[in-house]
Amino acid sequence: MNSLLAELTAAGRRPKETALRSLRETGKKGVGCFPIYVPEEIIHAAGLLPIGLWGGQTEFKQADKYLQSFCCSIMRANVELGIKGVYKDLAAVIITAYCDTLRAVLNNWPAAVPGLKAIPMVYPQNRLEPAALEYMLEKFRTLQKELESISGIEATPDRLADSLALYEKYRAGMREFTQLARSHPLTVDVRLRHNVVKAAYYMDKAVYTEKLLALNQWLASLPEEKGGIPVIVTGLLAEPESFLALFAENGLFFAGDDLAQESRQFRVAARPDGSPLERIARRFLDLRGCTFFCDPLKTRGELLIQMARDTGAQGIVVCMYKFCDPEEFDYPVYKEEIEAAGLPLLYLEIEQRMDGVEQLRTRIQSFAETLRS
Amino acid sequence: MFLGVDIGSSSSKAALIDKNGGLIGSQVINQGTGTDAARDIAAILLAAAGVKRQEILYSVVTGYGRMIYRDADAQVTEISCHGLGVARTLPAVRTIIDIGGQDAKVIRLDGEGRVVNFGMNEKCAAGTGRFLEVMARVLGREITALSALAAQSTRPVQISSVCTVFAESEVISQLAAGAAPADVARGAHLSVAARVAGMCGRTGVAPQVAMTGGVALNRDLVDAMAIELGVGIQVPPAPQIMGALGAAYYAQAKYARRPA
Missing domain, CATH: 3.30.420.40 (ATPase, nucleotide binding domain)
Known part of the structure; x- marks a missing residue:
């Protein structure tokens, strides 16, 4: 395997180890970023290292004091890991308010993890109103001050512009990588693809982007590969690896993704005009088809159908994260549209920690058999 | 061969x-x-x-x-x-309901007999053969005797618990309160039929409909399923x-x- 592909895959597979190494090598203080979206550029401009907090494989013992069993296991894992001290090397965490569970976590965090400062980040839901930008800028300024007080470094307009430029380079690289993964499904199978994308959450973006672009260059030099059945995957995230292995086992690969943890993070580029803070804010306002932002036009189905048509995908796989209410609310709407478009649709309910995948194996294998017949 | x-x-x-x-x-x-x-x-x-x-x-x-x-x-x-x-x-079947020991499936076929859509129950045992095994045990009957027993029902009991474990407790309470075993057996069949009909709602049902799996040998359950879906159900030999x-x-x- 190519050394960069191996390195980034390993980095994505071992979040804690990668994050600790990044903190050590950069000498920066770390700021944990709860799902779904956080303006990492502001954290970066304030001289801090953003670290993604996307749950993990842990048993729930203490988190259940604060969250009911019907809360999603990513949030329960984050609280559990916080209580256990796994985040002790972070200077703060940013907790967003995209769903009811996140709001509950935000409220309970001071009691559950008293030693780790939580900074709230609330986004406007009605993003089509002009006031949404003003609201967002105000929230970003508040966040900026909080972050500056942690690092002692002012996130000046110049620093913000530099950070935004770096992140735009990173996002363009990610978009290119997902395209190259589509044209090289044998070299970059679904597990490698996922881990390369995920590694970005735990590495300094400048270091990561440099490696990613070199990896892209190498992939682009390889002849295109044919093999397997292309599908589009949608949902909050698609892991663990034992789950992804079922796709590889059955000859399915991701022609594209609409995962909140993956392409939704980088599929929208910043607009060219405006101040750095405005450009960062507008990128959030420009994101369409994401369940975590109100989308009155309900564009997700149309987006998925278009993605399938553009990429030649033969079907769409829904990775419904158990107890993710926002994702569940969207499903009936886009299911009807996708079926009307004549695209095969597979619904899978998943969690990060799954002790058995036999039922999922049967569903994925049956779907593959259906697509092949 | x-x-x-x-x-x-x-x-x-x-x-x-x-x-x-x-x-x-x-x-x-x-x-x-x-x-x-x-x-x-x-x-x-x-x-x-x-x-x-x-x-x-x-x-x-x-x-x-x-x-x-x-x-x-x-x-x-x-x-x-x-x-x-x-x-x-x-060959005329377009929807298959397969109720097995631990899962239930609805399979849609196209005109050429190819699978075009399917649905499966989630991890729990409700709506599967396991649910019927539990009910048979509570009633002290062999699972193969459930159909004949349920056919004698005059006032089927309603089993409101979705979870098999809770349903078992519920049925024991109903028997203790004097419910007839035949009414409990019929209630169990109606419960399975309602559960599987919910799955059919996701995949859609196109006639003709057939039932497969060991549970399809239970005639009373097949009848309950047919009433729940409002279509006739064939059972292959x-x-x-x-x-x-x-x-x-x-x-x-x-x-x-x-x-x-």
Whole structure:
């Protein structure tokens, strides 16, 4: 395997180890970023290292004091890991308010993890109103001050512009990588693809982007590969690896993704005009088809159908994260549209920690058999 | 000859067909994956049919235990196998309801017998054969006696718990309060039918409809299912072997397509 592909895959597979190494090598203080979206550029401009907090494989013992069993296991894992001290090397965490569970976590965090400062980040839901930008800028300024007080470094307009430029380079690289993964499904199978994308959450973006672009260059030099059945995957995230292995086992690969943890993070580029803070804010306002932002036009189905048509995908796989209410609310709407478009649709309910995948194996294998017949 | 083996969670099935697709023989043993029956079912069928192993040109295994079965040439999911088995047996069927030991499936077929959509129950046992096993145990009956018992019902009880464990407690309470066993048995069938009908709502139901799997031998449950869906339901002869039969047809097709 190519050394960069191996390195980034390993980095994505071992979040804690990668994050600790990044903190050590950069000498920066770390700021944990709860799902779904956080303006990492502001954290970066304030001289801090953003670290993604996307749950993990842990048993729930203490988190259940604060969250009911019907809360999603990513949030329960984050609280559990916080209580256990796994985040002790972070200077703060940013907790967003995209769903009811996140709001509950935000409220309970001071009691559950008293030693780790939580900074709230609330986004406007009605993003089509002009006031949404003003609201967002105000929230970003508040966040900026909080972050500056942690690092002692002012996130000046110049620093913000530099950070935004770096992140735009990173996002363009990610978009290119997902395209190259589509044209090289044998070299970059679904597990490698996922881990390369995920590694970005735990590495300094400048270091990561440099490696990613070199990896892209190498992939682009390889002849295109044919093999397997292309599908589009949608949902909050698609892991663990034992789950992804079922796709590889059955000859399915991701022609594209609409995962909140993956392409939704980088599929929208910043607009060219405006101040750095405005450009960062507008990128959030420009994101369409994401369940975590109100989308009155309900564009997700149309987006998925278009993605399938553009990429030649033969079907769409829904990775419904158990107890993710926002994702569940969207499903009936886009299911009807996708079926009307004549695209095969597979619904899978998943969690990060799954002790058995036999039922999922049967569903994925049956779907593959259906697509092949 | 071609062999199909279906290793389920609670029973093992095998079917043998000739080169023209004609059924030579079949076997059903009510022991599933991990048991001796799962290992021996093919040998038992071959011995009963007087066929030597070397006469089998190709074999396919399906079912929950397919991944650990080592004696087949290929493995195919039970969804595809039930689809093919029914498509060849009852060609006009477009919707299959397969209720097995630990899961329930709704399979939609197109006009050429290909699977175009399917749904499965989630991890819980509600709406599956396991639920009926629990009910039979509470009633002190064999599972095969549930149908005749339920047919005597005059006032079926309502089982409101979705969870099998809670439903068991609920049924014990109802029996303690004087509910007739026949009414409880019928209530259990209505509960399974309602649960599976919910799954049918996701995949859609197109006539004709057939039921497969061991639970399809329960006539009262088939009737309850037909009432719940508002359509007639056919039961193929030997509904338990539809998966194994489909596997045998897959074996035949795979043999024909094998590389020269």
